[in-house]
Amino acid sequence: MTGGPRLAAPSAAWKDSYRAYVKELEARGEEKIPFPLGFPNENFAAFLAHMAGCGRGIGLPPGFVPHSTFWLLRGDEVVGVSNLRHRLNDQLLVEGGHIGYGIRPGARGQGLGREILRLTLHEAARRRIDRVLLTCAKDNAASSAVIARNGGQLESEAWVEARGRVVQRWWIGMEA
Numbered sequence: 001m002t003g004g005p006r007l008a009a010p011s012a013a014w015k016d017s018y019r020a021y022v023k024e025l026e027a028r029g030e031e032k033i034p035f036p037l038g039f040p041n042e043n044f045a046a047f048l049a050h051m052a053g054c055g056r057g058i059g060l061p062p063g064f065v066p067h068s069t070f071w072l073l074r075g076d077e078v079v080g081v082s083n084l085r086h087r088l089n090d091q092l093l094v095e096g097g098h099i100g101y102g103i104r105p106g107a108r109g110q111g112l113g114r115e116i117l118r119l120t121l122h123e124a125a126r127r128r129i130d131r132v133l134l135t136c137a138k139d140n141a142a143s144s145a146v147i148a149r150n151g152g153q154l155e156s157e158a159w160v161e162a163r164g165r166v167v168q169r170w171w172i173g174m175e176a
Protein backbone atom coordinates (compact mmCIF):
# COMPACT_ATOMS: atom_id res chain seq x y z
CA MET A 1 0.00 0.00 0.00
CA THR A 2 1.42 3.39 -0.99
CA GLY A 3 0.42 6.85 0.11
CA GLY A 4 -0.29 8.26 3.54
CA PRO A 5 -3.00 7.44 6.01
CA ARG A 6 -6.51 7.63 4.60
CA LEU A 7 -10.07 7.71 5.87
CA ALA A 8 -12.49 4.94 4.96
CA ALA A 9 -15.99 3.91 5.86
CA PRO A 10 -16.00 1.05 8.39
CA SER A 11 -15.80 -2.29 6.64
CA ALA A 12 -15.43 -6.00 7.41
CA ALA A 13 -12.17 -5.84 5.44
CA TRP A 14 -10.48 -4.48 8.59
CA LYS A 15 -12.44 -6.44 11.20
CA ASP A 16 -9.46 -8.02 12.97
CA SER A 17 -7.49 -4.80 13.14
CA TYR A 18 -10.50 -2.90 14.46
CA ARG A 19 -11.14 -5.49 17.16
CA ALA A 20 -7.50 -5.41 18.20
CA TYR A 21 -7.79 -1.61 18.53
CA VAL A 22 -10.83 -1.92 20.83
CA LYS A 23 -9.02 -4.56 22.93
CA GLU A 24 -6.02 -2.24 23.24
CA LEU A 25 -8.27 0.48 24.69
CA GLU A 26 -9.93 -1.99 27.05
CA ALA A 27 -6.61 -3.38 28.26
CA ARG A 28 -5.58 0.16 29.18
CA GLY A 29 -8.94 0.94 30.81
CA GLU A 30 -9.33 3.93 28.49
CA GLU A 31 -12.56 5.70 27.74
CA LYS A 32 -13.73 4.80 24.22
CA ILE A 33 -13.45 8.02 22.19
CA PRO A 34 -15.20 8.57 19.85
CA PHE A 35 -18.23 6.81 21.30
CA PRO A 36 -18.93 4.36 18.40
CA LEU A 37 -15.82 2.48 19.57
CA GLY A 38 -18.12 1.31 22.36
CA PHE A 39 -20.74 -0.19 20.05
CA PRO A 40 -20.91 -3.99 20.42
CA ASN A 41 -19.12 -5.66 17.49
CA GLU A 42 -19.42 -9.40 18.18
CA ASN A 43 -21.81 -9.53 15.23
CA PHE A 44 -19.74 -7.47 12.83
CA ALA A 45 -22.33 -7.28 10.06
CA ALA A 46 -24.91 -5.95 12.53
CA PHE A 47 -22.34 -3.50 13.92
CA LEU A 48 -21.59 -2.15 10.43
CA ALA A 49 -25.29 -1.92 9.59
CA HIS A 50 -25.94 -0.02 12.81
CA MET A 51 -23.23 2.52 12.03
CA ALA A 52 -24.45 2.96 8.47
CA GLY A 53 -27.94 3.56 9.88
CA CYS A 54 -26.64 6.22 12.29
CA GLY A 55 -25.46 8.19 9.24
CA ARG A 56 -29.00 8.12 7.88
CA GLY A 57 -30.62 8.95 11.21
CA ILE A 58 -31.85 5.38 11.79
CA GLY A 59 -31.68 3.70 15.20
CA LEU A 60 -30.51 6.78 17.08
CA PRO A 61 -31.23 7.17 20.80
CA PRO A 62 -33.37 10.18 21.77
CA GLY A 63 -31.43 13.44 21.54
CA PHE A 64 -28.86 12.09 19.06
CA VAL A 65 -28.34 13.69 15.65
CA PRO A 66 -27.28 11.70 12.57
CA HIS A 67 -23.55 10.98 12.61
CA SER A 68 -20.95 9.26 10.43
CA THR A 69 -18.00 7.20 11.59
CA PHE A 70 -14.70 6.97 9.71
CA TRP A 71 -11.68 4.76 10.19
CA LEU A 72 -8.15 6.03 9.67
CA LEU A 73 -6.13 3.38 7.86
CA ARG A 74 -2.38 3.08 7.60
CA GLY A 75 -1.86 0.28 5.15
CA ASP A 76 -4.31 -2.37 6.37
CA GLU A 77 -4.24 -1.27 10.00
CA VAL A 78 -7.01 0.73 11.65
CA VAL A 79 -5.05 3.40 13.53
CA GLY A 80 -7.81 5.89 14.32
CA VAL A 81 -11.54 6.48 14.47
CA SER A 82 -13.46 9.72 13.97
CA ASN A 83 -17.13 10.60 14.23
CA LEU A 84 -18.81 13.52 12.47
CA ARG A 85 -22.09 14.84 13.81
CA HIS A 86 -24.11 16.15 10.85
CA ARG A 87 -25.45 19.07 12.87
CA LEU A 88 -25.32 20.48 16.37
CA ASN A 89 -28.03 20.37 19.02
CA ASP A 90 -28.17 22.16 22.38
CA GLN A 91 -26.12 19.49 24.11
CA LEU A 92 -23.44 19.21 21.41
CA LEU A 93 -23.12 22.99 21.45
CA VAL A 94 -21.98 22.79 25.07
CA GLU A 95 -19.96 19.58 24.88
CA GLY A 96 -19.32 17.19 22.01
CA GLY A 97 -19.26 19.53 19.03
CA HIS A 98 -19.21 18.29 15.44
CA ILE A 99 -16.25 15.89 15.54
CA GLY A 100 -14.84 13.34 17.95
CA TYR A 101 -11.66 11.37 17.25
CA GLY A 102 -9.13 9.04 18.76
CA ILE A 103 -5.88 7.35 17.76
CA ARG A 104 -4.97 3.79 18.66
CA PRO A 105 -2.71 3.94 21.74
CA GLY A 106 0.21 2.21 20.05
CA ALA A 107 0.09 4.66 17.13
CA ARG A 108 0.00 7.95 19.06
CA GLY A 109 2.64 10.65 18.90
CA GLN A 110 3.27 10.20 15.16
CA GLY A 111 1.10 13.01 13.79
CA LEU A 112 -1.93 10.80 13.18
CA GLY A 113 -4.19 12.82 15.51
CA ARG A 114 -3.51 15.89 13.47
CA GLU A 115 -4.14 13.92 10.27
CA ILE A 116 -7.43 12.31 11.31
CA LEU A 117 -8.88 15.70 12.22
CA ARG A 118 -7.61 17.23 8.96
CA LEU A 119 -9.24 14.47 6.90
CA THR A 120 -12.49 14.55 8.89
CA LEU A 121 -12.69 18.33 8.34
CA HIS A 122 -12.76 17.54 4.61
CA GLU A 123 -15.76 15.31 5.24
CA ALA A 124 -17.43 18.16 7.15
CA ALA A 125 -16.79 20.50 4.22
CA ARG A 126 -18.28 17.93 1.83
CA ARG A 127 -21.42 18.06 3.96
CA ARG A 128 -21.40 21.86 3.71
CA ILE A 129 -20.75 22.42 7.39
CA ASP A 130 -19.11 25.82 7.15
CA ARG A 131 -18.04 26.20 10.80
CA VAL A 132 -16.94 23.23 12.83
CA LEU A 133 -17.18 23.14 16.62
CA LEU A 134 -14.74 20.98 18.57
CA THR A 135 -14.78 20.52 22.31
CA CYS A 136 -11.93 19.20 24.36
CA ALA A 137 -11.10 18.78 28.04
CA LYS A 138 -8.68 21.51 29.04
CA ASP A 139 -6.28 18.95 30.49
CA ASN A 140 -6.11 17.00 27.18
CA ALA A 141 -3.00 18.74 25.87
CA ALA A 142 -2.56 16.42 22.88
CA SER A 143 -6.10 17.05 21.66
CA SER A 144 -5.82 20.83 22.16
CA ALA A 145 -2.64 20.75 20.09
CA VAL A 146 -4.35 18.71 17.35
CA ILE A 147 -7.18 21.27 17.14
CA ALA A 148 -4.86 24.29 17.22
CA ARG A 149 -2.69 22.75 14.47
CA ASN A 150 -5.81 22.42 12.31
CA GLY A 151 -6.60 26.10 12.60
CA GLY A 152 -8.86 26.02 15.66
CA GLN A 153 -9.75 29.28 17.35
CA LEU A 154 -10.38 28.92 21.07
CA GLU A 155 -13.74 30.50 21.96
CA SER A 156 -14.21 29.63 25.61
CA GLU A 157 -13.29 27.46 28.56
CA ALA A 158 -15.97 26.56 31.06
CA TRP A 159 -16.72 24.00 33.75
CA VAL A 160 -19.14 21.36 32.45
CA GLU A 161 -20.84 19.64 35.35
CA ALA A 162 -21.79 16.53 33.34
CA ARG A 163 -18.11 15.95 32.48
CA GLY A 164 -16.73 17.10 35.82
CA ARG A 165 -14.05 19.09 34.05
CA VAL A 166 -13.20 22.32 32.27
CA VAL A 167 -14.11 22.02 28.60
CA GLN A 168 -12.61 24.12 25.84
CA ARG A 169 -14.74 25.09 22.83
CA TRP A 170 -12.91 25.64 19.54
CA TRP A 171 -14.19 26.69 16.12
CA ILE A 172 -12.67 25.99 12.73
CA GLY A 173 -13.98 27.93 9.73
CA MET A 174 -14.08 25.95 6.47
CA GLU A 175 -12.78 27.42 3.26
CA ALA A 176 -15.57 28.22 0.82
Ligand SMILES: CC(C)(COP(=O)(O)OP(=O)(O)OC[C@H]1O[C@@H](n2cnc3c(N)ncnc32)[C@H](O)[C@@H]1OP(=O)(O)O)[C@@H](O)C(=O)NCCC(=O)NCCS
Pocket residue numbers: 033100101102103104107108109110111112113114115135136137140141142143145146149
Ligand atom coordinates in the same frame (compact mmCIF):
# COMPACT_ATOMS: atom_id res chain seq x y z
C1 LIG B 1 -5.74 13.25 21.30
C2 LIG B 1 -5.12 12.20 20.38
C3 LIG B 1 -6.12 11.90 19.26
C4 LIG B 1 -3.82 12.76 19.79
O1 LIG B 1 -3.34 11.81 18.84
P1 LIG B 1 -1.79 11.73 18.41
O2 LIG B 1 -1.74 10.90 17.20
O3 LIG B 1 -0.97 11.31 19.57
O4 LIG B 1 -1.50 13.26 18.08
P2 LIG B 1 -0.32 13.81 17.16
O5 LIG B 1 0.81 12.84 17.12
O6 LIG B 1 -0.93 14.25 15.87
O7 LIG B 1 0.16 15.07 17.99
C5 LIG B 1 -0.53 16.26 17.89
C6 LIG B 1 0.10 17.28 18.81
O8 LIG B 1 -0.11 16.89 20.17
C7 LIG B 1 1.14 16.88 20.85
N1 LIG B 1 1.07 15.83 21.80
C8 LIG B 1 0.97 14.50 21.53
N2 LIG B 1 0.89 13.81 22.69
C9 LIG B 1 0.92 14.75 23.67
C10 LIG B 1 0.85 14.66 25.09
N3 LIG B 1 0.71 13.49 25.72
N4 LIG B 1 0.94 15.82 25.79
C11 LIG B 1 1.06 17.00 25.16
N5 LIG B 1 1.10 17.14 23.81
C12 LIG B 1 1.05 16.02 23.11
C13 LIG B 1 2.15 16.63 19.78
O9 LIG B 1 3.43 17.11 20.17
C14 LIG B 1 1.59 17.42 18.64
O10 LIG B 1 1.84 18.79 18.84
P3 LIG B 1 2.64 19.63 17.76
O11 LIG B 1 1.85 19.50 16.47
O12 LIG B 1 2.60 20.99 18.33
O13 LIG B 1 3.97 19.00 17.69
C15 LIG B 1 -4.79 10.88 21.14
O14 LIG B 1 -3.98 11.21 22.25
C16 LIG B 1 -6.00 10.10 21.61
O15 LIG B 1 -6.55 9.28 20.88
N6 LIG B 1 -6.43 10.34 22.87
C17 LIG B 1 -7.59 9.65 23.43
C18 LIG B 1 -8.90 10.12 22.80
C19 LIG B 1 -9.05 11.62 22.90
O16 LIG B 1 -8.69 12.26 23.90
N7 LIG B 1 -9.61 12.21 21.84
C20 LIG B 1 -9.86 13.63 21.73
C21 LIG B 1 -11.10 13.99 22.43
S1 LIG B 1 -11.38 15.77 22.36
